Amino acid sequence: MNRSFRAAAVVVAIACAIVAGCESRSTAPTSSKPIEIKQVTITGASTLAPLLSEIAKRFEKENPSIRIDVQTGGSSRGVSDTRSGLVDIGMVSRDLKSDEGDLQRFKIARDGVCLIVHKDNPVPSLSREQIVSIYTGGIRNWKDVGGVDSPITVVNKAEGRSTLEVFTGHFKIDSRKIHADVVIGDNEQGVKTVAGNPLAIGYVSIGTAEYDRESGIPIRLLPLEGIEASVKNVANGTFPMSRTLHLVTKSEPQGAVKEVVEFATSPKVHDLVRGLSFVPIE
Amino acid sequence: MFQSNKDRLLTALVIGMAAIAGSIVVIIAIFVVKESIPAMTHIGGSRFLTDESWHPADDAPRGQFNLLPILLGTVLSSMGAICVAAPLGVLSAVFCQFYAPLRVARWYRMIIELMAGVPSVVFGLWGLVVLVPIVASIHPPGQSLFTGIIILTLMILPTVVLLTDAAFSSVSHSYRQGAAALGLSRATTVLSVMIPAAWSGIVTAVLLGLVRALGETMAVVMVCGNVVRLPKGLFDPVRTLTGTIALEMGYARGDHRASLFFCGMVLLILVAVLVASIEIANRRGRHDTT
Numbered sequence: 380m381n382r383s384f385r386a387a388a389v390v391v392a393i394a395c396a397i398v399a400g401c402e403s404r405s406t407a408p409t410s411s412k413p414i415e416i417k418q419v420t421i422t423g424a425s426t427l428a429p430l431l432s433e434i435a436k437r438f439e440k441e442n443p444s445i446r447i448d449v450q451t452g453g454s455s456r457g458v459s460d461t462r463s464g465l466v467d468i469g470m471v472s473r474d475l476k477s478d479e480g481d482l483q484r485f486k487i488a489r490d491g492v493c494l495i496v497h498k499d500n501p502v503p504s505l506s507r508e509q510i511v512s513i514y515t516g517g518i519r520n521w522k523d524v525g526g527v528d529s530p531i532t533v534v535n536k537a538e539g540r541s542t543l544e545v546f547t548g549h550f551k552i553d554s555r556k557i558h559a560d561v562v563i564g565d566n567e568q569g570v571k572t573v574a575g576n577p578l579a580i581g582y583v584s585i586g587t588a589e590y591d592r593e594s595g596i597p598i599r600l601l602p603l604e605g606i607e608a609s610v611k612n613v614a615n616g617t618f619p620m621s622r623t624l625h626l627v628t629k630s631e632p633q634g635a636v637k638e639v640v641e642f643a644t645s646p647k648v649h650d651l652v653r654g655l656s657f658v659p660i661e
Numbered sequence: 662m663f664q665s666n667k668d669r670l671l672t673a674l675v676i677g678m679a680a681i682a683g684s685i686v687v688i689i690a691i692f693v694v695k696e697s698i699p700a701m702t703h704i705g706g707s708r709f710l711t712d713e714s715w716h717p718a719d720d721a722p723r724g725q726f727n728l729l730p731i732l733l734g735t736v737l738s739s740m741g742a743i744c745v746a747a748p749l750g751v752l753s754a755v756f757c758q759f760y761a762p763l764r765v766a767r768w769y770r771m772i773i774e775l776m777a778g779v780p781s782v783v784f785g786l787w788g789l790v791v792l793v794p795i796v797a798s799i800h801p802p803g804q805s806l807f808t809g810i811i812i813l814t815l816m817i818l819p820t821v822v823l824l825t826d827a828a829f830s831s832v833s834h835s836y837r838q839g840a841a842a843l844g845l846s847r848a849t850t851v852l853s854v855m856i857p858a859a860w861s862g863i864v865t866a867v868l869l870g871l872v873r874a875l876g877e878t879m880a881v882v883m884v885c886g887n888v889v890r891l892p893k894g895l896f897d898p899v900r901t902l903t904g905t906i907a908l909e910m911g912y913a914r915g916d917h918r919a920s921l922f923f924c925g926m927v928l929l930i931l932v933a934v935l936v937a938s939i940e941i942a943n944r945r946g947r948h949d950t951t
Contacts, residue, residue: 451914532803537887538717538912539717555725560802560898561888562888562908564887564907568883575793576793576797576803
């Protein structure tokens with residue numbers, strides 16, 4: 380019996396060694412390789428992190444000698460870490476402030492958010508004040524904005540989502556004051572929720588909304604300040620609830636960093652940009 | 662003490678595999694607790710009950726971390742589901758064991774097994790596009806505690822039925838023969854002989870159903886509405902612990918992230934308590950029958 384326990388201990392030890400071995404191989408891949416591998420580090424906005432991770436994967440496949448490490452910490456950290464030289468590239472999901480002019484900036488994509496209602500909802504459009512009032516619990520019935528006499532179902536995004544940030548930033552609403560009836564995660568869930576409830580109003584990424592409407596899902600994109608909500612108007616910058624997503628570097632990019640920035644802003648990644656419902660910059 | 666090489670090898674393999682499986686659970690538990698420590702030191706345990714609301718995106722000083730509505734949402738939806746699924750499931754198993762003709766019972770069992778295999782996201786999608794609009798026409802917005810309870814009931818029903826059915830099957834055949842020899846009616850056999858004999862198995866079935874309801878995520882996120890507010894009625898939206906983690910983890914960092922791990926730890930504790938109750942129920946059951 381004793382011997383079999385000892386044998387068992389050996390099996391466990393080997394298994395642990397295998398597990399540990401796998402882990403160390405994946406975390407420190409560059410240390411023992413004879414070929415020189417350049418490392419490019421990126422940090423910043425969590426909005427951009429999924430896109431940059433996808434871009435990094437494709438880039439590494441084409442350039443095996445360069446490794447890209449994508450981390451997040453918010454736009455401001457992206458700016459400060461790039462400025463201090465802690466990382467090579469920063470991701471910034473807002474417009475750059477006036478005191479951030481020392482950084483090199485590269486437009487990578489645009490992101491637009493629009494309000495959606497069910498196709499059968501007769502309300503043609505809503506004013507800024509009406510939208511704010513609906514989301515903060517002032518207006519609770521569609522008849523107050525020219526619709527049917529039924530309560531409004533307010534669909535909001537979960538804490539921390541970037542669409543929520545764009546929405547509250549544009550309408551200057553404190554996210555704590557929002558009175559929601561349904562809270563959703565991603566854009567698709569928002570579209571399905573509104574499509575299944577003729578009394579609902581929600582906001583989602585324009586890319587997703589337009590694609591879903593074209594594929595026959597019964598939703599309508601509300602215009603904002605008289606401007607039609609479309610990918611085209613986000614791309615040309617006329618749609619008001621939108622923003623440009625940037626990469627920033629400390630100085631004119633060189634070598635591996637330059638290659639990464641050029642790749643990330645090239646048409647080669649437009650499909651990835653669209654895949655995450657952003658709008659590519661032509 | 663005679664052991665062949667084959668014997669030793671198999672023993673070693675079995676012990677080794679069991680050790681790996683067991684240690685994975687322990688490692689995950691340690692990890693979850695470790696990651697939630699910042700939440701407890703920065704935010705402090707009491708703020709999870711006394712804060713004004715759930716707005717964890719800002720760090721500890723400014724953020725609001727009231728977990729109470731989420732905890733209540735979790736408990737209400739799971740308990741609601743088990744309250745419906747337990748009688749439905751146990752009586753279905755009784756039908757399957759004692760009332761259905763053999764062929765019907767076989768088919769019935771197969772249908773329930775099929776139901777057990779439906780992925781939760783399919784239930785969620787069905788709930789969102791079919792059930793929610795129906796509930797919304799009765800009482801908007803449709804995504805509510807009520808809808809969540811219906812979906813969860815459907816999901817845990819197979820667990821309760823199949824485990825109860827197995828519990829009945831494992832009762833010694835002599836009980837049934839004895840009851841028949843005494844000339845007891847079918848109702849008396851079921852109520853006074855079989856159900857008491859299988860009681861610990863039935864309790865286990867119901868508690869495992871409850872565990873599954875507590876852990877369910879995707880379907881719940883799609884149909885419950887996810888608003889962090891104390892529900893005033895059956896048709897108000899609720900948020901669950903699992904739903905909170907799924908909805909917010911992609912964007913959480915710092916204290917927000919730690920508070921999500923705290924949610925995970927609370928869930929682990931809830932489940933641990935249930936598993937302990939199952940163990941107690943089983944031990945009682947063993948005492949009764951021996």
